[in-house]
Amino acid sequence: MVYSINPDFRQYNYNTIRNVKTDCVTKKEDTSVSRTPSFTSNPINYVPFNAALTSSQLRTRLEGKDEKNKYNEILQHLDKSSKKLLKLMLKQGTLLNANSNDNSTVLDNLYKIATTPRANGLSNSGILKDTINTLYSPFNITQRFGNLPKNVYEGVREIYMDDHAMRKTNLLKRKIADMEINVDHSGTCVASSIEFNLAKQMPAEFARFVEGISSPKMAVEKEIKLSNLADNTLDAIWLLNAFEIPFEMKDFNKAKLTFAPDKNAIIRAQIQTNDKDPYERSATDVLMQSTFMQVGSQQSYDSLTDKRAGKFNQNDKGLIEFEKTFTESVVEDKNKISITYQTVDDDERVVGYETDLNTMKRQITTSLDRGENVIIGYTQLDQNNYIINGHEITIIGYKKAPKDSKNPSVQDKLIFICNDTDDDLFEPIEYDEDYLLPKIHHAALPHDIVENDVQLTENWIEGLNSYKQMKKDAA
Numbered sequence: 001m002v003y004s005i006n007p008d009f010r011q012y013n014y015n016t017i018r019n020v021k022t023d024c025v026t027k028k029e030d031t032s033v034s035r036t037p038s039f040t041s042n043p044i045n046y047v048p049f050n051a052a053l054t055s056s057q058l059r060t061r062l063e064g065k066d067e068k069n070k071y072n073e074i075l076q077h078l079d080k081s082s083k084k085l086l087k088l089m090l091k092q093g094t095l096l097n098a099n100s101n102d103n104s105t106v107l108d109n110l111y112k113i114a115t116t117p118r119a120n121g122l123s124n125s126g127i128l129k130d131t132i133n134t135l136y137s138p139f140n141i142t143q144r145f146g147n148l149p150k151n152v153y154e155g156v157r158e159i160y161m162d163d164h165a166m167r168k169t170n171l172l173k174r175k176i177a178d179m180e181i182n183v184d185h186s187g188t189c190v191a192s193s194i195e196f197n198l199a200k201q202m203p204a205e206f207a208r209f210v211e212g213i214s215s216p217k218m219a220v221e222k223e224i225k226l227s228n229l230a231d232n233t234l235d236a237i238w239l240l241n242a243f244e245i246p247f248e249m250k251d252f253n254k255a256k257l258t259f260a261p262d263k264n265a266i267i268r269a270q271i272q273t274n275d276k277d278p279y280e281r282s283a284t285d286v287l288m289q290s291t292f293m294q295v296g297s298q299q300s301y302d303s304l305t306d307k308r309a310g311k312f313n314q315n316d317k318g319l320i321e322f323e324k325t326f327t328e329s330v331v332e333d334k335n336k337i338s339i340t341y342q343t344v345d346d347d348e349r350v351v352g353y354e355t356d357l358n359t360m361k362r363q364i365t366t367s368l369d370r371g372e373n374v375i376i377g378y379t380q381l382d383q384n385n386y387i388i389n390g391h392e393i394t395i396i397g398y399k400k401a402p403k404d405s406k407n408p409s410v411q412d413k414l415i416f417i418c419n420d421t422d423d424d425l426f427e428p429i430e431y432d433e434d435y436l437l438p439k440i441h442h443a444a445l446p447h448d449i450v451e452n453d454v455q456l457t458e459n460w461i462e463g464l465n466s467y468k469q470m471k472k473d474a475a
Helices: 064-075 080-092 106-117 126-138 150-163 171-181 189-201 203-213 231-240 264-276 285-295 322-334 357-369 408-412 433-439 459-474
Strands: 043-046 222-226 245-247 256-261 336-340 342-344 350-353 374-381 387-400 412-420 427-430 439-445
Touching: 043 256, 064 080, 064 106, 080 126, 106 126, 106 203, 106 336, 126 203, 126 427, 150 171, 150 264, 171 285, 189 203, 189 285, 189 322, 189 374, 203 222, 203 256, 203 285, 222 322, 245 357, 256 285, 264 285, 285 322, 322 336, 322 374, 322 439, 342 439, 357 374, 357 387, 357 412, 357 439, 374 433, 412 433, 427 433
Parallel strands: none
Antiparallel strands: 043 387, 222 256, 245 256, 336 439, 342 350, 374 387, 374 439, 387 412, 412 427
């Protein structure tokens, strides 16, 4: 298919290790993977996609003329494979899930995607299929950027050079532009982990986000409780202003936030709509990850280069711990606190732990028992314990390690069931606790689970301290 990138499509312009950077490395393809989740045996706690509802609360039958009409209309827009997934989602209780900010169901939002206009260059059927595929199996979410096809390459480079006021006849500048727009290693592991968590635990809210950010408006509004950001309302407002996210106060404890992808996300989404290769992001992944990167980077992300600016981070890739926690909190409207487990010196060398591993394990499993997935940041170290990289994955459950007659102590060990959006595997992965726990630098956990274990620092204080430290380092 021949298509072009039209700059006019970008009309949507929306106005600590001490701080571990969560950058990610894309791995080589494994052609043996399956896009169907493989569920593990002997789970102690394999958290379902919608832990907030018990089986008795799940709705699996269409009720009333309106729901039946919407369902039949959606079917008209689907191929055979997607129709099958839609029917399975109804049987599983996903389709009529209403755990969203406005109480709309997955069905309601899929109907809007199918029957109302999408943003320029996006197709109703493409976004609809992407959303169904993701909600049926959130393990399909990936952070791998797609390549730039030859027929759009020049147009994308010109847009980048225009954005940076580069002379297009300057060969050196053109070479720099080439290097910037060819993204090899994505830094969106935080954003893709939040995307996964939203799809798995709040499918209706995920569908509502997709509908909004893929519409001509390319934005979605969400009402949140300010008490989930800080104990004091003024401190919560300081956080919202610091992250430069558009918001409107509803009352003294509620605010309506506007979430939107960056202005260049539409270009990447158009390309993935028409030229998506296996293992690459879908157009839906592009828009969702851009939106969450915008939130965390103080509205400074650029989808063309996968780079960001912002006041809290001196690195131009990824999000730091404080930014990640803020993004999680506002997207899920939950009181999350980031707990730092590793002790890191000024040379970014891991020298110990802030708490013992058993306490860490208890906090994580308690969160899982409650039905809350845990997004963790883990570090990769060299032989001298210096941090060489960081990555984010999601713990979704745990189970007992196999019995070992020669080593009875192993029977008390756990295996954590996780999702990694950068492993080219569209299924859960498993890590035993002896391997995973020592690697965890930080985890975002419900406030009340950890409040009795550690001296907590509110997010706004942590943010202010990070900002002051960065300014000091720059000086």
